[in-house]
Amino acid sequence: MAEIIDGKAISSQIKEEAKLEAAELSKKNITPCLAVVLVGDDPASQVYVRNKKKACEFCGIRSLSYELSADTSEAELLTLIDKLNADKDCNGILVQLPLPKHIDENKVLLRILPEKDVDGFHPYNVGLLSIGKASLKACTPAGCIELIKRSGVDITGKNCVVVGRSNIVGKPVGMLLLSENGTVTTCHSKTRDIGGICRNADILIAAVGIPKFIKEDMVKEGVVVIDVGINRGADNKLTGDVDFENVSKKASYITPVPGGVGPMTIAMLMKNCIIACKAQNNIE
Numbered sequence: 001m002a003e004i005i006d007g008k009a010i011s012s013q014i015k016e017e018a019k020l021e022a023a024e025l026s027k028k029n030i031t032p033c034l035a036v037v038l039v040g041d042d043p044a045s046q047v048y049v050r051n052k053k054k055a056c057e058f059c060g061i062r063s064l065s066y067e068l069s070a071d072t073s074e075a076e077l078l079t080l081i082d083k084l085n086a087d088k089d090c091n092g093i094l095v096q097l098p099l100p101k102h103i104d105e106n107k108v109l110l111r112i113l114p115e116k117d118v119d120g121f122h123p124y125n126v127g128l129l130s131i132g133k134a135s136l137k138a139c140t141p142a143g144c145i146e147l148i149k150r151s152g153v154d155i156t157g158k159n160c161v162v163v164g165r166s167n168i169v170g171k172p173v174g175m176l177l178l179s180e181n182g183t184v185t186t187c188h189s190k191t192r193d194i195g196g197i198c199r200n201a202d203i204l205i206a207a208v209g210i211p212k213f214i215k216e217d218m219v220k221e222g223v224v225v226i227d228v229g230i231n232r233g234a235d236n237k238l239t240g241d242v243d244f245e246n247v248s249k250k251a252s253y254i255t256p257v258p259g260g261v262g263p264m265t266i267a268m269l270m271k272n273c274i275i276a277c278k279a280q281n282n283i284e
């Protein structure tokens, strides 16, 4: 039976570390500050934004909140980003995705200064990630690595299989595993024999978006499983991309859904705010 990786506990540790760092910065009269921009009234996004603001409060990070109506134009949003880019007191800018259809998401993400890109989505930061030099790493992928490492699992030399190749999870998590000296294989919707590839994994990351996609017969004994999936069923219950009940019988470590990767995203965001603030104030 697998050891369950407690994402809530690990994310709390990381938020405590961010809080300590924010307290150190306050001794120098510096208060880290995150601007959160929400366009429209998507209920899930509203919950995420609320949780981000709560985490900021806990860590001692000032949060600026911009809640714009769904009919905000692209030009208006870009003007707000320019203003936040120029604001020396604002260290991080987060635009909650998805944006309404009339706004070009890419254009918006490109407009955020890379040093304020606490989501780690700007191509400049993605480029740094690919050469192993990123300081602002995409939050969910960086959270996966923390879960593995803080569980005492060494990634070096391990066969790491990532299922999913999205820009926000699959690709960056693959690059981070490579930076940690893992041997990485990425599977996607066109991959042949996914089961065979997954069975070779010492560390398996599932980021597919299909409930219970990873079954017991697709993993080997002792595998470490990180389930990024968040799938909401008709009953509103959350299910991961892994058949937890059965896969956990073979795994050595496994993350649950909820309570695994989910809480890590915000904790890593807090960490990125501190990193951004320190860099902007030339603090090592």
Ligand code: NAD
Binding pocket: 140, 163, 164, 165, 166, 167, 168, 169, 170, 187, 188, 189, 190, 191, 194, 207, 208, 209, 210, 228, 229, 230, 231, 261, 262, 263, 265
């Ligand atoms: P996405 O839809 O952008 O990408 C899914 C990937 O899975 C694609 O690369 C696709 O090629 C692959 N895929 C689809 N069907 C497949 C199949 N049959 N076989 C193999 N591969 C297949 O999704 P995403 O944004 O990467 O998110 C993945 C999951 O992670 C979703 O459930 C999402 O809700 C969740 N997620 C969680 C967090 C978090 O904070 N925990 C953050 C982001 C995403």
